[in-house]
Amino acid sequence: MLSIEKKAIYMSKPRTESINFKVPKAMAEELDRLADECNVDSRHLYARRALEEYLRDTRQHHIEYSLKEIKEQIESLREELATAMTTLLIHAGKIETFEEALEWVSKTYPPLG
Numbered sequence: 001m002l003s004i005e006k007k008a009i010y011m012s013k014p015r016t017e018s019i020n021f022k023v024p025k026a027m028a029e030e031l032d033r034l035a036d037e038c039n040v041d042s043r044h045l046y047a048r049r050a051l052e053e054y055l056r057d058t059r060q061h062h063i064e065y066s067l068k069e070i071k072e073q074i075e076s077l078r079e080e081l082a083t084a085m086t087t088l089l090i091h092a093g094k095i096e097t098f099e100e101a102l103e104w105v106s107k108t109y110p111p112l113g
Helices: 025-037 042-092 098-106
Strands: none
Touching: 025 042, 042 098
C-alpha cells in the first residue's frame, strides 16, 4: 500500500511593504487632529487610510477617464459610419435624397444615451 503524505495548506496574507517617512510638525499635528475627529486610533493609521483612499480614488479616476475616452471614440466611429452609410445609400440609388438617407441612418443608428 502506498503511503500518501497529507500536507496542510496555509493561506498566507499578501506580502506587505513598510513605508516610513517624516513630516513637518504642523502636518503631524493635523494628522493627530484628523485622527481624533474621525475616531481613528492613531495618526499613523489615519495617514495609512488616507493614502489608501487617495490611491483608490486615483485608480477610479483613471478608469472613469479611460471609459470617457472609449465612449468618445465609439461616438466618433458611429458618426463616421453614419456618414458612410448615407453616402452609400445615395450612390447606390437605394434612397433618392440626402434627407431621406439621413432619416434612415438616424433611425438605424440612433445616438447613444
